[in-house]
Each structure stands twice: as structure tokens, then as C-alpha cells.
Amino acid sequence: MQALNKKYLNHHYATDVLAFDFLISSKKKKSLRRKEVSGEVIVSTAAACRQAKERGIAQKRELTLYVVHGILHLLGFDDHRPNDIKCFRAKEEEILTLLNV
Numbered sequence: 578m579q580a581l582n583k584k585y586l587n588h589h590y591a592t593d594v595l596a597f598d599f600l601i602s603s604k605k606k607k608s609l610r611r612k613e614v615s616g617e618v619i620v621s622t623a624a625a626c627r628q629a630k631e632r633g634i635a636q637k638r639e640l641t642l643y644v645v646h647g648i649l650h651l652l653g654f655d656d657h658r659p660n661d662i663k664c665f666r667a668k669e670e671e672i673l674t675l676l677n678v
Contacts, residue, residue: 578595578619579591599617600614614652638678645672649669
């Protein structure tokens with residue numbers, strides 16, 4: 578994950594989820610949330626398993642959270658500013674509840 582993060586995003590650290598949007602260029606800013614998704618979500622299963630253990634939750638829930646997180650990014654959701662983070666976390670929880678995980 579660290580190598581992918583460095584290669585594609587020029588970030589020099591490991592991450593738990595990467596989302597690559599195939600519909601818009603990475604240089605274009607996402608301005609609207611979309612209903613259509615075309616992209617790739619890469620999940621670090623090692624990070625998910627480690628986090629699940631640390632948080633005392635099921636690995637299935639943590640892995641599912643990572644996939645949901647990536648898909649939300651592909652839909653145009655952002656999680657960088659405090660208000661965005663709050664909305665993002667609520668949407669993650671809403672979806673996890675619907676998926677019953």
C-alpha cells in the first residue's frame with residue numbers, strides 16, 4: 578500500500594484504502610456527488626485486521642468499512658474538512674447499518 582500510495586499520489590506513507598476514480602481525471606476537482614461509479618478500491622487487509630483487533634470489532638465490519646469508504650470517495654464524498662468528516666462518518670455508518678455488518 579505504501580508503494581501504491583507513493584506511485585500514484587506521491588504520499589510517502591502506508592494507507593489503509595486507496596480509491597482510483599476512472600470517470601474524472603485526478604487533476605480535476607470533484608464538484609458534485611454522483612450516482613455513477615467507475616473506479617477501483619484497493620484495501621489493505623493487513624491494516625483492516627490490525628485495526629479490527631485494536632478496536633475490538635469484527636474483521637468483516639472493518640473490511641467492509643474500508644470498501645464503503647473507498648466507494649464514497651468515488652461517489653464524490655470528501656473527508657478532509659471537519660464538516661465533511663462528520664458527514665462522511667455518518668454516511669459510512671448508515672451504509673454499514675444497511676449492510677448489517
